[in-house]
Amino acid sequence: MTSPKSPAQPTTALEQEIAIEQAHVDLVYTRLAEATRSARQVASEGRSLFQSDRADFVREEDGTGLYERDVFAFQSAKRLAVLDAEHEGLVFGRLDHTTGEIRYVGRIGVRDGDYEPLVIDWRARAAEPFYRATPTNPMDVVRRRVLRCRGDRVIGVEDDLLDGESAGSELVVIGEGALMAALTRARGHTMRDIVATIQAEQDEAIRAPYQGVTTISGGPGTGKTVVALHRAAYLLYSHRRRFENGGVLVVGPSLVFMNYIERVLPSLGEDSVTLRPIGMVASDVVRLRGERVDEPVAAAAKGSLRMVQVLRRLVSDPLTSTPQELRLTLRGDVLRVGSHTLERIRRDVLAHHKLNQGREAAEAALLKALWRSKPADLDLEREEFDDQVSDTATYRMFRNAWWPTLSATQALARLGDREVMSRVADSVLSHAEQEAVSASYRQQLDWTVADGALLDELVDRLGAVPESEDDEISLFIDTDEEVNEVVTTMDRLAGPREIDPFAEAHQTYAHILVDEAQDITPMQWRMLRRRGAQASWTIVGDPAQSSWSDAEEAERALNETIGRAPHRHFRMSTNYRSPAEVFELAAQVVVDAYPQADLPTAVRSTGIEPELRVADGEGLPAAAVEVARELLRQVEGTVGVICPPSLLAEVGTALRQGGLQVDQTRVVAVTPLQSKGLEYDGVVVVSPDDVVAESPGGVRTLYVALTRPTQRLVTVDAAPGAIWRKSLG
Numbered sequence: 168m169t170s171p172k173s174p175a176q177p178t179t180a181l182e183q184e185i186a187i188e189q190a191h192v193d194l195v196y197t198r199l200a201e202a203t204r205s206a207r208q209v210a211s212e213g214r215s216l217f218q219s220d221r222a223d224f225v226r227e228e229d230g231t232g233l234y235e236r237d238v239f240a241f242q243s244a245k246r247l248a249v250l251d252a253e254h255e256g257l258v259f260g261r262l263d264h265t266t267g268e269i270r271y272v273g274r275i276g277v278r279d280g281d282y283e284p285l286v287i288d289w290r291a292r293a294a295e296p297f298y299r300a301t302p303t304n305p306m307d308v309v310r311r312r313v314l315r316c317r318g319d320r321v322i323g324v325e326d327d328l329l330d331g332e333s334a335g336s337e338l339v340v341i342g343e344g345a346l347m348a349a350l351t352r353a354r355g356h357t358m359r360d361i362v363a364t365i366q367a368e369q370d371e372a373i374r375a376p377y378q379g380v381t382t383i384s385g386g387p388g389t390g391k392t393v394v395a396l397h398r399a400a401y402l403l404y405s406h407r408r409r410f411e412n413g414g415v416l417v418v419g420p421s422l423v424f425m426n427y428i429e430r431v432l433p434s435l436g437e438d439s440v441t442l443r444p445i446g447m448v449a450s451d452v453v454r455l456r457g458e459r460v461d462e463p464v465a466a467a468a469k470g471s472l473r474m475v476q477v478l479r480r481l482v483s484d485p486l487t488s489t490p491q492e493l494r495l496t497l498r499g500d501v502l503r504v505g506s507h508t509l510e511r512i513r514r515d516v517l518a519h520h521k522l523n524q525g526r527e528a529a530e531a532a533l534l535k536a537l538w539r540s541k542p543a544d545l546d547l548e549r550e551e552f553d554d555q556v557s558d559t560a561t562y563r564m565f566r567n568a569w570w571p572t573l574s575a576t577q578a579l580a581r582l583g584d585r586e587v588m589s590r591v592a593d594s595v596l597s598h599a600e601q602e603a604v605s606a607s608y609r610q611q612l613d614w615t616v617a618d619g620a621l622l623d624e625l626v627d628r629l630g631a632v633p634e635s636e637d638d639e640i641s642l643f644i645d646t647d648e649e650v651n652e653v654v655t656t657m658d659r660l661a662g663p664r665e666i667d668p669f670a671e672a673h674q675t676y677a678h679i680l681v682d683e684a685q686d687i688t689p690m691q692w693r694m695l696r697r698r699g700a701q702a703s704w705t706i707v708g709d710p711a712q713s714s715w716s717d718a719e720e721a722e723r724a725l726n727e728t729i730g731r732a733p734h735r736h737f738r739m740s741t742n743y744r745s746p747a748e749v750f751e752l753a754a755q756v757v758v759d760a761y762p763q764a765d766l767p768t769a770v771r772s773t774g775i776e777p778e779l780r781v782a783d784g785e786g787l788p789a790a791a792v793e794v795a796r797e798l799l800r801q802v803e804g805t806v807g808v809i810c811p812p813s814l815l816a817e818v819g820t821a822l823r824q825g826g827l828q829v830d831q832t833r834v835v836a837v838t839p840l841q842s843k844g845l846e847y848d849g850v851v852v853v854s855p856d857d858v859v860a861e862s863p864g865g866v867r868t869l870y871v872a873l874t875r876p877t878q879r880l881v882t883v884d885a886a887p888g889a890i891w892r893k894s895l896g
């Protein structure tokens with residue numbers, strides 16, 4: 168009998184293989200510990216380059232800097248520091264070649280003291296066969312092995328035999344495949360990287376050249392998001408200087424989604440990427456949270472390109488308090504500039520300047536107009552005249568009232584005034600749209616997701632507020648009731664979330680990655696383009712999951728952004744998330760309403776059919792709680808209760824009262840929009856008919872909800888005869 172303290176001798180083939188791999192993994196960690204020490208030493212000595220006895224090599228790298236590759240264990244050690252210990256191990260793959268050569272693949276590259284590779288970075292060209300080799304094209308690989316590690320311990324191996332003929336009899340092959348093992352694991356609250364199991368078609372998209380526009384499409388669960396994130400890591404690896412300096416922006420649909428994906432890049436050793444929900448892209452120029460969603464009519468109008476015209480008119484629309492004429496007394500003479508001249512000056516100046524930057528030009532034109540109106544016998548030189556006029560209190564007060572500086576938030580809030588709205592949106596927005604948009608600014612609520620793009624447009628049109636003039640607008644609050652209303656609305660909205668008047672112009676990036684692109688509105692594309700005039704793009708989406716009433720309009724807007732830039736497209740064809748049984752149901756539902764949907768093939772079957780229930784007398788919230796409770800028992804990981812917006816609060820309360828949301832670690836209640844891009848092991852879709860009715864995306868939104876589960880799906884209708892079930896035949 169072995170003593171409990173001595174390590175068990177490997178007995179099975181699996182244990183023997185694990186022991187072999189453990190020995191290599193130990194070597195890698197030892198080398199990393201050395202490299203970390205050496206990195207500290209380099210830092211403390213203030214030297215900028217890693218010193219090695221391979222002087223020839225160091226000289227070569229001198230020219231290209233330290234950022235280039237995985238060549239320095241020193242660099243690797245630094246990268247390791249940002250790896251999340253909770254993620255799977257540093258070394259995750261091994262290739263056995265026909266030549267007998269063995270290569271290990273990992274999250275970063277590590278070399279030994281003789282500069283021989285102990286592990287190659289997954290992004291290096293030499294690692295490509297790990298992802299691309301197949302039995303029909305083995306790429307000189309006999310066996311591909313995925314190591315499962317927990318921290319620095321190897322806990323399992325999974326093999327694929329790619330070239331049976333070249334495999335010697337001593338080559339051990341273990342497991343049924345790493346992919347299936349990965350896919351059946353329970354889901355937590357954050358997305359995991361897939362670095363050990365990237366599939367060939369995904370790998371092609373990840374390693375595509377950086378230039379121009381790369382679009383990645385595919386149905387739900389095909390790995391579009393996770394592939395795009397690995398692509399960001401690949402781009403940083405292969406063109407580090409370009410992208411680390413120029414910046415990479417990743418845009419997703421919501422804050423919840425950003426929280427869900429935020430660990431993926433750090434787990435790949437990359438932490439220099441900016442992640443922003445679409446509602447906060449403009450937060451570099453305007454202070455806003457942008458999480459609230461408008462009701463459908465307002466949202467559709469605010470996203471439409473017609474708002475460009477509305478905002479253009481809004482910027483040139485004089486404030487209601489703007490004086491109609493200037494009248495001042497100079498040396499006993501009355502000087503006057505009438506409304507026509509004032510209007511002409513305003514027009515001329517705005518044709519060449521942004522409002523907040525046009526004040527000087529406007530003032531010059533105003534003084535000129537006054538000079539023209541002076542009596543012939545006024546004995547003053549022009550310069551003296553200007554000085555004396557500018558010194559009068561009347562002139563200064565007029566100037567500030569006539570050409571106030573205006574922040575984007577103040578300007579947008581003016582649309583809360585019905586009269587302003589109808590003036591600037593006349594013949595552009597319908598009455599219903601005007602009312603919906605205007606009403607949204609009369610509520611004392613935070614800016615919405617759609618407002619972000621409008622504020623950004625306004626910042627662009629108005630220009631920054633010059634420092635010394637920031638608060639002059641408050642000098643002329645009119646006592647007129649209507650004006651007061653406008654000012655009050657402005658104050659309400661601008662107060663807690665005012666523009667930072669001295670903010671730099673918007674930030675720009677070298678690469679912009681847009682996820683859930685089917686939901687980006689035309690106005691939001693304009694906002695994104697401002698941040699990527701020189702950028703290359705990765706655009707990821709699935710039109711069949713669009714929440715827009717007009718999926719074609721969203722697609723048109725996307726095509727406009729791509730323009731004539733070089734463009735390559737990748738289609739993901741396999742659904743890695745949904746069990747085949749669940750996806751079959753979801754596919755029937757979407758195809759009925761949206762026949763052009765790009766349907767992937769579900770790779771996994773659980774043998775468990777979705778359950779379609781009816782709440783009957785107990786009511787929807789109670790039924791949802793009951794199903795959630797069952798699902799929590801049946802699945803290991805998370806449960807998502809997806810409700811129409813009108814039921815969210817009620818269902819949330821019912822779950823809490825049922826004791827199911829005590830710590831929120833396993834069960835959440837969300838709307839279909841909030842569930843975009845996310846997944847849960849078990850899903851309850853509450854009242855699918857209401858999900859369809861309450862979203863402009865209709866059935867496409869229901870499709871999003873139905874494709875969230877990784878294990879089990881249950882739907883609950885309010886009563887028998889639900890409409891959505893008709894498509895199931």
Ligand SMILES: Nc1ncnc2c1ncn2[C@@H]1O[C@H](COP(=O)(O)OP(=O)(O)OP(=O)(O)O)[C@@H](O)[C@H]1O
Binds near residue numbers: 365
């Ligand atoms: N090669 C892979 N190995 C392991 N897991 C994978 C692989 N590809 C995708 N997955 C998993 O499949 C699930 C779906 O991936 P992801 O969310 O990226 O899909 P998506 O196409 O963006 O979906 P949706 O369009 O529904 O938002 C995730 O859990 C992801 O980790």
